[in-house]
Amino acid sequence: EVLLVESGGGLVQPGGSLRLSCPASGFTFSSYWMSWVRQAPGKGLEWVGNIKQDGSETYYVDSVEGRFTISRDNAKNSLYLQMDSLRAEDTAVYYCARDGNQKYFDSWGQGTLVTVSS
Amino acid sequence: DIQMTQSPSTLSASVGDRVTITCRASQSIRSWLAWYQQKPGKAPKLLIYKASSLESGVPSRFTGSGSGTEFTLTISSLQPDDFATYYCQQYNTYPPTFGQGTKVEIK
Numbered sequence: 175e176v177l178l179v180e181s182g183g184g185l186v187q188p189g190g191s192l193r194l195s196c197p198a199s200g201f202t203f204s205s206y207w208m209s210w211v212r213q214a215p216g217k218g219l220e221w222v223g224n225i226k227q228d229g230s231e232t233y234y235v236d237s238v239e240g241r242f243t244i245s246r247d248n249a250k251n252s253l254y255l256q257m258d259s260l261r262a263e264d265t266a267v268y269y270c271a272r273d274g275n276q277k278y279f280d281s282w283g284q285g286t287l288v289t290v291s292s
Numbered sequence: 293d294i295q296m297t298q299s300p301s302t303l304s305a306s307v308g309d310r311v312t313i314t315c316r317a318s319q320s321i322r323s324w325l326a327w328y329q330q331k332p333g334k335a336p337k338l339l340i341y342k343a344s345s346l347e348s349g350v351p352s353r354f355t356g357s358g359s360g361t362e363f364t365l366t367i368s369s370l371q372p373d374d375f376a377t378y379y380c381q382q383y384n385t386y387p388p389t390f391g392q393g394t395k396v397e398i399k
Contacts (some may be wrong), residue, residue: 209388211336219328219336219379219390235387269335277383278326280347282335 176200176281178253178270183286190260190290196253196270196283204228204248207273210255212266213285220266222255224273238264260290294318294382298391304399311367313394315380320360324384327356327365330393331376339378340365370396 182194194210209224223234225244232244243256253270267287271279295318305311315325323343328336338347340356343363353368367374375398380391 218392219330219381221388221390233386274326274338274341276324276341277386277388278338278341278381279328279336280338280341282337284335 176272178272178281178283180268180270180283180286183268183288185289185291186260187292188261188290191256191258192260192288194255194257194268194270194286194288196255198251198253198270198272201272201281203246203251207277208244208246208253209271209273209277209279210244210253211269211271211279211282212264213269214263214266217266222268224277225253257288260288262290264288265290293387294321294385294389296380296382296389296391298378298380298394300394301392302395302397304397305370306399307370307372309370309399311370311374311396313365313378313380313396315358315363315365315391317361317363317382317384321382321384323359324382325356325358325363326381326383327354328379328381329374329376330379336379367396 177199210222241259245254267285269285270283272281274280297316325343327340330336344356377393377395
């Protein structure tokens with residue numbers, strides 16, 4: 175069974191930083207692209223960014239480019255999201271997700287809530 | 293970015309009804325479309341990929357169709373477990389983008 179478990183969310187002030195983690199199990203982690211997807215309270219889904227199997231390529235949505243960094247540690251079967259210069263509009267539940275054969279998402283974690291507020 | 297527009301935003305239906313949700317893309321995405329189901333407080337669940345391919349374990353009452361810019365998700369006979377919000381997502385072009393969602397509620 176594929177298992178993705180996000181952690182690291184919480185309350186942070188505007189301009190602050192937070193690092194999310196997502197350990198994975200139940201599949202060969204190093205064989206898959208991985209993504210972060212977020213959902214603001216009461217709103218729809220927004221893809222944040224993804225990372226290639228070996229970490230050599232990353233892509234981001236424009237709204238987080240230069241502020242967020244996705245990384246992975248294949249030895250630890252873990253995905254990370256470093257979030258800097260956080261804004262109120264970054265408040266959301268953040269999900270890690272496994273990319274399918276193309277850029278759809280076939281497995282999701284349970285999500286972790288990030289709240290940016292003073 | 294490619295804009296995805298779903299209709300309707302909310303749909304009221306009864307158990308046993310046939311339900312159809314439409315998703316339109318702002319430009320052709322060929323067949324690179326996925327559908328997800330999300331229940332309150334839960335993560336989305338993949339239902340359909342490549343417009344019409346059923347994800348393993350998903351009941352056959354869910355079918356997807358379409359190509360280019362217009363797509364549909366049909367639930368042939370609505371079950372109590374199907375009351376949820378449904379999202380389409382294109383993955384033809386970066387960034388992957390989602391529709392705004394269609395909430396299927398009990399009539």
